[in-house]
Amino acid sequence: MLRLALTLSALVAFGGGARADEFGVLKVAPGVEETFYNCTACHSERLVAQQGMTREHWADLMVWMREEQGMHEIPPDELDTILDYLAEHYGEDRPNFPY
Numbered sequence: 001m002l003r004l005a006l007t008l009s010a011l012v013a014f015g016g017g018a019r020a021d022e023f024g025v026l027k028v029a030p031g032v033e034e035t036f037y038n039c040t041a042c043h044s045e046r047l048v049a050q051q052g053m054t055r056e057h058w059a060d061l062m063v064w065m066r067e068e069q070g071m072h073e074i075p076p077d078e079l080d081t082i083l084d085y086l087a088e089h090y091g092e093d094r095p096n097f098p099y
């Protein structure tokens with residue numbers, strides 16, 4: 001019972017905000033939601049998080065993902081949000097490498 005109470009209070013402590021593990025290993029920051037929901041239909045978000053690329057390379061990868069891997073078309077403004085997110089948090093310096 002005590003354990004349940006602690007669990008509940010931990011959940012409440014997070015409030016309505018994003019839980020740390022809601023988007024798997026992806027860093028919670030603006031754009032994480034768009035990235036997570038568009039990119040985890042076919043593979044784990046870890047495949048995304050383990051990369052470190054420039055924005056240009058990410059953009060190229062999106063073309064490859066769409067043309068060769070059958071990814072759905074992402075509206076341009078949403079794609080921009082995703083690319084900004086990826087370039088900032090999964091850039092060449094790999095600040096959020098998950099392993």
Ligand code: HEC
Nearest residue numbers: 035038039040041042043047048051065069070071072082
């Ligand atoms: C329609 C399915 C699909 C969707 C949606 C999708 N991918 Fe992929 N992705 C794939 C496939 C298939 C591979 C290739 C896996 C392999 O090579 O084993 C892949 C591979 C990758 C890789 C690894 C590339 C490499 O060089 O190994 C990355 C990074 C990646 N995807 C990122 C993304 C991102 C970011 C998104 C969202 C914008 C996304 N994917 C959405 C199907 C998809």
